[in-house]
Amino acid sequence: MTALHHSELDDGSSRGPTPRRLEDLGQRFHDLEEHIDESPVRQALSVLHGMIQEVRRERGKNAGGSATPLDDIANLYRRAPAMEAAAVTKGLAVGTRAPDFALPGASGELMRLKTLLDKPLVLAFYPLDWSPGCSQQLDLYQDEKDAFEERGTRLVGISVDSIYSHGAWAAVRGLGMTLLSDFHPNGGVARAYQVYRDKDGFSDRALFVIDTSGVIRYAHVSPYIHHVPEIEDLFRAIDALVSTPVPVGG
């Protein structure tokens, strides 16, 4: 009978830092990688490692409480069909006066551009609620709520989805920003901002920063619709706007 060492008995807990033995085995796995050429054997070992990691992950999830049905719905995008394509529009240029609009938010109230301009406005056009890139983009913006507020800006999302879709999507994801429905005529505001994809019936992914006088001071169309712009670029644009006086008559 093989003797059990005291240290091995101590390593049995699934809580707290990784047990030493597991840590050593993990390191050996890492070290061996460079010695295994591309082959079915390498793939099989990799798959086994991936399975072990997922089992470990599930154990951690169970210890921390099961995911709720709402979480499952929020994560549906992870198994949804990919939405990937190059941008087909360029968007309105910096310096252009932002086209006015009146669109309903999720609660049905009509919002006009001018009523949103009591502070600089970040207008975020995105293709569709529930889709992978858009779910991630709006999650990111929700996490950065404080950063937008500290900069004295308002972020508003806009897509061709209905107010009902916006309401459900925002509730499931915990999104607090205003989402405008550019539903009818479909993409009418996206067309005015020159970011509408005619063949698809939704917009490219585009950001406009509009100053309080209604002038576009920053514009960016993602080169691919599945690309979420780097948020630091957006923050830099907002910071530059705040530090640069609005041109007289601009």
Add this chain to the structure above:
Amino acid sequence: MGWAPSRSSQAVDLYATRWCGHSQQVRRYLERNGIPYRYIDLEASPEAVRRLRWLTGGSASHPTVVIGDQVIVEPSLGELESALSAQAV
């Protein structure tokens, strides 16, 4: 090299791309919470992609966070927080 495996059990590696919203969310979370990490840009290194596939069982899904010997593919922030806490990061 930037994609080489971590040696410390508490080291945090983030395999990500610049344009991925979820990757940005995880990166910003780590920065907000002052957690040291190594950023591994998958588009800048085919070797990193190969390494990631080795760790995950063939997938190059991102973000993937490696905390010591634990590999978490596309973690939620809650899951990441729990993993970091469990690993005493």
